[in-house]
Amino acid sequence: PKTADELIRYLQDVHEYRRSVFGAETADALWGLEVKGQEYNIRKGAILHDANLYGVEKEKKLSLLKDEMWGTGPENMEGPPQTDPEKFASYQEKQAIYHKDLQELPENQRLEKIKEFRKDYFSSDQIARLEQVDAELETDRKKESDYYAQEKEIMNNPGITDDQKEEALRELQDNTFGDQAEAFRRRLNIQKNTNIKSLLHNSEQ
Numbered sequence: 001p002k003t004a005d006e007l008i009r010y011l012q013d014v015h016e017y018r019r020s021v022f023g024a025e026t027a028d029a030l031w032g033l034e035v036k037g038q039e040y041n042i043r044k045g046a047i048l049h050d051a052n053l054y055g056v057e058k059e060k061k062l063s064l065l066k067d068e069m070w071g072t073g074p075e076n077m078e079g080p081p082q083t084d085p086e087k088f089a090s091y092q093e094k095q096a097i098y099h100k101d102l103q104e105l106p107e108n109q110r111l112e113k114i115k116e117f118r119k120d121y122f123s124s125d126q127i128a129r130l131e132q133v134d135a136e137l138e139t140d141r142k143k144e145s146d147y148y149a150q151e152k153e154i155m156n157n158p159g160i161t162d163d164q165k166e167e168a169l170r171e172l173q174d175n176t177f178g179d180q181a182e183a184f185r186r187r188l189n190i191q192k193n194t195n196i197k198s199l200l201h202n203s204e205q
Contacts (some may be wrong), residue, residue, distance in 0.1 A: 004046040008039050040069050048096045055098035062097070084126075091121045147176045 015035045018027040047053070047061045082090065094117045095102065102110050118127050154160075154168045173181045 004042050007042050011035055011038055011042075036069065040065070043069075048093065051100060053100065055101045058097045082121075087121045091117060094120070143176060147172065150176075 012035075015027065015031060018031055021027075022030070043065055044062065047058055047065065050058070053061070095114070098113070098117075102113060105113060115127075118130060122130065150172055151169060154165055154172065157165070160168070173184055177184045
C-alpha cells in the first residue's frame with residue numbers, strides 16, 4: 001500500500017480476515033481499538049502532510065476527524081498532562097499543520113510565529129534552551145556557508161595546482177571547524193561516496 005486510502009483498505013481487509021477466523025465479537029475485542037487507532041493516525045498524517053492546505057484548514061479537518069472517530073463527549077476534550085517528549089511531538093505536529101503558512105511568511109514573522117507555538121507547549125526555561133539550540137544551529141549554518149564560499153574560490157583558482165588546492169582546503173577546514181574539522185571531513189567523504197553510489201546505481205538502470 002502506498003496511499004492513505006490503500007493503507008486503510010489493507011487494515012480493514014486484515015481485520016475482516018480476523019473476524020472471519022475468530023468471529024466478529026472476539027476480533028473486535030482483541031484488535032478493534034488498535035485498528036481504529038492505526039486508521040486515525042493514517043488519516044491524521046494525510047492531513048498533516050497535505051502541502052496544499054493552510055494551518056486553519058488543517059486544524060478544522062483534524063477536529064472533524066477526531067470528532068468522527070472518537071466522538072465529541074467531554075471525556076474526549078482533554079487528555080492527561082503531557083510528558084516532555086509528548087510536548088515536543090505536539091510542537092512538531094503544530095509546525096507540520098502550519099508548514100504552508102510558515103513557508104510563506106517573511107523570516108522575522110516566521111520566527112515570531114514559531115515562538116508563539118513554543119509558548120503553547122514549553123516552560124520559559126525550555127524555550128530558552130530551544131532558543132540556545134537555534135542560535136548554535138544558525139552559527140553552524142553560517143560557518144558552513146562561509147566555508148563553502150571560500151572552498152569555491154579555492155577550487156576555481158587557476159593559479160594553483162590540485163595538490164595546493166587540497167592543502168588549502170584542509171587548512172581552511174582546520175581554521176573554520178577547529179577540533180570538529182575531522183568530523184566535517186568524514187561527513188564530506190560519506191556524502192561523496194553516497195553520491196558516487198547513486199550515480200553508479202542510476203547508470204545501471
